[in-house]
Amino acid sequence: MTPIMSKSDAADLVVAARVRKGLTWAQIAEELGAPVVWATAALLGQHPMTPEQAGTVCGLLDLDDAVAESLRRQPTRSTDPAVMNDPTIYRFVEALSVYGPALKELIHEEFGDGIMSAINFKVDITRRPDPDGDRVVITFDGKFLDYRW
Incomplete structure (x- = not known):
């Protein structure tokens, strides 16, 4: 086998x-x-x-x-330490470390008590020209899931 x-x-x-x-x-x-x-x-x-x-x-x-x-096959999703050392991936972690708490507050203020789904979710990447150097535009588009008590 x-x-x-x-x-x-x-x-x-x-x-x-x-x-x-x-x-x-x-x-x-x-x-x-x-x-x-x-x-x-x-x-x-x-x-x-x-x-x-x-x-x-x-x-x-x-x-x-x-x-x-x-x-x-179904994946086993985890945070591989070797992957986390990649500078591009680390910048995503860094950006979410800095802006994650603010985004969470803004989601709660705009939508109420709940979360953005990462299952019912779309993500896209585009390039936007800019005189100071092209910009990377990443869009996370997740369904809002309200907490139900």
Whole structure:
């Protein structure tokens, strides 16, 4: 019996094949018919894919059934210390450390007692030209879930 490929090993193979094939994440997402941020996160191991999606990606990238099987599995989501050392990811943590309490207060003031869902959730990234250097615009769009007592 062959051991199950880890999601991180599958992600490494996906990244290598994407680079080798000269494809962008956006091109792969378009082939999947999925939003680019979701598709990228799924291919990096953070979401399970349907058998059809996994098959499409593996066909596009010439990857085998072991990768497809891994892409279909549920992830274990955690904060990997190695990932947290990446400067880009650390800046997101830093931004939420600084602005998280203020955003929480503003959500409560505007919506009442509750939270923004990270399950019923959309995320998008765009580039906005600016004379002082292009800007990264990230949109979190989560359903408000009120606390019910």
